[in-house]
Amino acid sequence: MLFKAWRHKGVQGAEQIEAIGMQVMATVNYVPRADSRTNSKTQQTQSILALTDPGNIAVEAFRSIRTSLHFGMLDTRANTLLLTSAAPGAGKSFTAVNLAVVMAQAGKKVCLIDADLRRGHLRKYFNKAKNTPGLTEYLIEEKTIDEVVYPGPVDGLSFIPTGRYPPNPADVLERHLMKDLLAGLNARFDMVILNAPPVLAVSDPVILGRLSDALLFVARFDETPLGEIDASQRILTTAGLKVTGAILNGFDPSKATGSSYSYRYEYKTDA
Numbered sequence: 659m660l661f662k663a664w665r666h667k668g669v670q671g672a673e674q675i676e677a678i679g680m681q682v683m684a685t686v687n688y689v690p691r692a693d694s695r696t697n698s699k700t701q702q703t704q705s706i707l708a709l710t711d712p713g714n715i716a717v718e719a720f721r722s723i724r725t726s727l728h729f730g731m732l733d734t735r736a737n738t739l740l741l742t743s744a745a746p747g748a749g750k751s752f753t754a755v756n757l758a759v760v761m762a763q764a765g766k767k768v769c770l771i772d773a774d775l776r777r778g779h780l781r782k783y784f785n786k787a788k789n790t791p792g793l794t795e796y797l798i799e800e801k802t803i804d805e806v807v808y809p810g811p812v813d814g815l816s817f818i819p820t821g822r823y824p825p826n827p828a829d830v831l832e833r834h835l836m837k838d839l840l841a842g843l844n845a846r847f848d849m850v851i852l853n854a855p856p857v858l859a860v861s862d863p864v865i866l867g868r869l870s871d872a873l874l875f876v877a878r879f880d881e882t883p884l885g886e887i888d889a890s891q892r893i894l895t896t897a898g899l900k901v902t903g904a905i906l907n908g909f910d911p912s913k914a915t916g917s918s919y920s921y922r923y924e925y926k927t928d929a
Contacts, residue, residue, distance in 0.1 A: 667884070670880065675906065683726050686909060703782055703785050708759040739871065753874075773862070774820060774855045775823055778853065792806050831865045868898070873894070875904045
């Protein structure tokens with residue numbers, strides 16, 4: 659019974675994730691106003707924390723991830739980064755868009771792709787209407803690359819939305835055009851970030867992971883069970899994929915239990 663409870667309890671700290679074999683790259687503190695789960699499903703726009711509140715300690719965590727990835731991927735010829743999670747609600751989209759922004763702010767040319775062709779909603783961060791032509795339209799050869807790449811809100815950042823949701827997402831992603839797309843984008847951008855669906859839900863992350871150079875796994879504090887993190891890692895490992903690093907998202911020190919967990923403090927310039 660104790661083992662069962664451990665598997666289903668939401669993760670409380672970075673050390674728990676590392677105990678099952680994933681290196682935690684950063685802990686991102688909870689930001690209530692940035693929690694898309696509290697917003698109406700009909701809301702058409704979503705603010706980007708790195709732009710609206712660049713001094714927030716959560717944004718500083720994304721800068722830390724940016725630095726770690728820079729040094730960790732120096733030797734790779736291509737820079738394709740995949741973000742996934744165990745289940746919906748971990749904050750994967752929030753992580754992807756803010757990481758893309760802070761990378762662009764550091765002078766990198768970044769292309770963010772919403773590759774969740776089932777429930778992807780990154781378009782809301784870029785004020786794009788539903789069914790704006792995107793990845794699907796390119797993969798089924800209705801649009802060219804240039805017709806689905808849109809400028810982002812900061813210099814150096816571009817965005818490819820999902821486009822319309824296809825009835826067979828996995829089949830669409832397995833087309834050779836996906837590999838061609840990434841090759842073409844890697845020739846034009848310093849970093850290509852793929853926002854993928856959850857590992858335990860569909861096979862899409864494995865398909866995309868085989869085309870990526872690095873993989874980040876997002877878990878939500880107090881919500882993502884350790885058992886789900888472990889199961890996700892097993893699926894990825896079986897497919898020949900290695901998790902580059904994990905991100906513990908939505909950390910709330912006031913709710914943390916146990917004797918040790920990760921902290922992040924504000925350290926702002928004095929007025």
